[in-house]
Amino acid sequence: MQQGSGQARFTxxxxxxxxxxxxxxxxxxxxxxxxxxxxxxxxxxxxxxxxETPPTPFDHPLFLPVLLVAGMxxxxxxxxxxxxxxxxxxxxxxxxxxxxLTLAAAWFGxxxxxxxxxxxxxxxxxxx
Numbered sequence: 001m002q003q004g005s006g007q008a009r010f011t012x013x014x015x016x017x018x019x020x021x022x023x024x025x026x027x028x029x030x031x032x033x034x035x036x037x038x039x040x041x042x043x044x045x046x047x048x049x050x051x052e053t054p055p056t057p058f059d060h061p062l063f064l065p066v067l068l069v070a071g072m073x074x075x076x077x078x079x080x081x082x083x084x085x086x087x088x089x090x091x092x093x094x095x096x097x098x099x100x101l102t103l104a105a106a107w108f109g110x111x112x113x114x115x116x117x118x119x120x121x122x123x124x125x126x127x128x
Contacts, residue, residue: 061112061119068105072098 057063078087079094087094 061115062109063112065105065109065112068101068108072101072105075101 075094075098079091079098
């Protein structure tokens with residue numbers, strides 16, 4: 001067996017690397033190339049070519065508060081209602097978790113509610 005022959009096979013020359021990178025520029029689509037507004041730092045709004053993506057449930061302002069309330073129910077059940085002997089040793093942790101999630105749900109729930117009402121009002125004013 002020859003020593004070092006395996007290394008030569010995987011070595012890339014600088015010229016080959018430059019040729020490969022230069023060829024990658026040709027593969028870019030016109031949508032991926034920045035236009036003049038993006039180059040200047042101005043965000044372009046949705047156009048006929050770029051339709052606005054529909055919102056997902058994760059975009060709703062009350063999504064996080066609903067998750068926090070679900071966690072509150074979980075911690076509250078394990079902290080005060082559950083009588084399983086294996087869970088009794090974790091009762092204090094669940095009660096503190098319930099308190100922390102209650103505060104977080106109240107904070108983010110208020111912010112989400114205000115944001116949701118503002119978006120509803122702006123949607124109502126946009127439609128004639």
